[in-house]
Amino acid sequence: MHPTSNRSLTPNSTQKSEAQTPLSLLKSGQLLYLHPKSRGSLILQKKFYADWVNAGAAVGGCFDLDCKAIYVLGEVNFCVPHTYDARATAFRQRITCIECLQSILREPSSFRRAQLTISQLSRGLGFAEIQQIPHESIAQLAGIHPKTVQMCWKNYAWVNPKKVVRNPSVEEIEPSLIV
Numbered sequence: 508m509h510p511t512s513n514r515s516l517t518p519n520s521t522q523k524s525e526a527q528t529p530l531s532l533l534k535s536g537q538l539l540y541l542h543p544k545s546r547g548s549l550i551l552q553k554k555f556y557a558d559w560v561n562a563g564a565a566v567g568g569c570f571d572l573d574c575k576a577i578y579v580l581g582e583v584n585f586c587v588p589h590t591y592d593a594r595a596t597a598f599r600q601r602i603t604c605i606e607c608l609q610s611i612l613r614e615p616s617s618f619r620r621a622q623l624t625i626s627q628l629s630r631g632l633g634f635a636e637i638q639q640i641p642h643e644s645i646a647q648l649a650g651i652h653p654k655t656v657q658m659c660w661k662n663y664a665w666v667n668p669k670k671v672v673r674n675p676s677v678e679e680i681e682p683s684l685i686v
Contacts (some may be wrong), residue, residue: 526684538568539585540597547581550644565597605667620649621659669684
C-alpha cells in the first residue's frame with residue numbers, strides 16, 4: 508500500500524480514496540500490520556476510546572472492526588502478514604502497545620495521564636507534529652476530558668518548539684513498556 512502521513516482518515520473525509528483504504532480494510536476484517544521500519548504510528552478511534560498502534564504492530568482483523576477513524580502520526584506503511592511468524596510478531600507488538608497504554612492509564616491523575624500520553628506519542632516525532640493531533644484523540648487514548656489535554660499543553664514549557672524543556676517526571680513510565 509501507499510505510505511500515509513499526518514492526516515485523519517474518516518469515512519466522511521474528502522480526501523482521495525486511497526487515503527480511505529486503510530479504514531475500509533480495517534472494517535472488512537483484513538489483518539494488516541505497520542511495517543517495522545515505518546516512522547510513524549496510528550491512533551485508532553473507537554466509539555468510546557482510542558488505541559495506539561506503532562511500527563510492527565498488527566492492525567485490523569477482528570480487533571478493529573469497530574474503528575470509526577484513523578489518525579496517522581508520521582509516515583506509515585501497511586503490510587499484509589503472510590506467514591504465521593509475521594502474524595505472531597505483529598500480535599506481540601500490538602500487545603506491547605496495549606501494555607504501554609495500560610501503564611499510562613494506571614496513573615490516577617488525569618493531568619499526569621495527559622502528560623504521559625503526549626510524551627509517549629512524541630517519541631520519534633517532533634512536538635510540532637504532536638501538537639497537531641486533536642485533543643479529543645489524545646483524550647480518548649488517556650481516558651480523560653479533552654480540556655485536560657488542552658490544559659496540559661498550555662501549562663508546560665516543553666511544548667514550545669523554540670524552547671523544548673523535558674519534564675523529568677514525564678519519563679517515569681516503566682522502561683520495559685516503552686516502545
